[in-house]
Amino acid sequence: MDIVQEALSGNRLALARLLTQIESDTNEGREALTTLFPHTGRAHLIGVTGAPGTGKSTLVNRLAHYYRHPPKDQSPKRVAIVAVDPSSPFSGGAVLGDRVRMRDLAGDSGVFIRSMASRGSLGGLAHATAGIVQAFDAVGYDVILIETVGAGQAEVDIARLAHTTLVVEAPGFGDDIQAIKAGILEIADILVINKADRPGVEITEKALRGMLYLHKPTASELHHHGGMNAMPANGMPDDEPVEGWQPVIQRTIATEGEGVSELVEHIAKHRTYLQESGVIKYKDRVRLKTDLDVLLREMLVARWRNDSNEQKYQQVLKRLVERKISPWLAAQELLSKGDEL
Amino acid sequence: MSMTDRKIRVIIAKPGLDGHDRGAKVVARALRDAGMEVIYTGLRQTPEMITEAALQEDVDAIGLSILSGAHLIIVPRLMELLRNNGQEHIRVFVGGIIPDEDIPRLKEMGVVGVYGPGTLTDDIVNDIRRAVGSINPI
């Protein structure tokens, strides 16, 4: 049996090795995703993003524990966690410490935690994360929690992989709301004010309510949540649904588990909304279209570089740097047929 | 899309009941600065927890920081688990306070390197690179 079939039949070692191939974007990883892709589309993807130290990992630990040990009338779900931390820009290495907060999940074969370093490249990270998530989805994890540091576009892009995005805030981070600074408030389906045991929680909540009220997104803005990048002008599918979802605010104390069952309820409601309104299909389509377009762009550039004359490229680049031609003209010249070689 | 080179992935774990993880953190940072991806798992990890994390994270190496004197209990158990789980490819390193006479015994069990206080982190980096490079080329 090959490694993909073994992963599909529940072999965790095979799955772990497959994730490495997918993350490293090897041929083996790409072929694996081709086999796995038809099995995807069942899991609920939950993004958890916010500034460092707001309690995301602690909250992810609680959420996963809740899904594993739900109230009696519900059945436990299999949970995968993808925890992304930044790579060092200097060495390319990373210290990935999210597991420290997830001790409660050790020894449970219904949980699989994978730490990932952001490895620098913008599109590459979103792409690798998407692949990892597809693999978890395909082998039967019901809930996939994706933790990212909400600090920039890369993290926002990953958060947009998710069906439901939680943006985590905490009081005591100064007067500013971190999410507003990072521009991630608009991707929140649910705003979590964690560390509700800390002073200043009222101020934080009031500020967030004010922001939400001011923002009051239109239906079309809301649906922008689905894209991995800003949507291209021609990227609007024709069947855009019209209903909207108003972001909700939930207080939690992740260290105590307080507010977690309410949070799970909001997540379930959001999922129901996505399914009943048809937004989930819309999001899926936008996400896959964006991924396809990114791949096309990269493959076309790679193919062109492969076929083209490096000397000519360098000549055009030189004239561009000397301001003899514009970037637009440079690209035109490089793409023009006939005078190649 | 470029073929990303395979990063060396290492778990740094702190088994046993003692509560100091300063040394473990210093090593974790040194490995990061050498370009490795270090999964830090925190204090009081059992051999079961460490090998499970190593499996999920698909690491090339495990670094144990042991100050409690329990190395002759922890290490054999860890090596046994690695064998039983099909994780023999993972290289194991031990740092901390290990009496000289125990070092040969640990190496017999399959430990690649043992590091006492005052070890240069560069030496650890080089040992990991050499041990991992020879078994896990992608």
Ligand SMILES: Nc1nc2c(ncn2[C@@H]2O[C@H](COP(=O)(O)OP(=O)(O)O)[C@@H](O)[C@H]2O)c(=O)[nH]1
């Ligand atoms: N007081 C308080 N501390 C918390 C709460 N949630 C997390 N913490 C602490 O905040 C710190 C950072 O938590 P962590 O989950 O690692 O944050 P992350 O960086 O967002 O993943 C840890 O020391 C946690 O114990 C909470 O609800 N209340």
Ligand SMILES: [Mg+2]
């Ligand atoms: Mg974290």
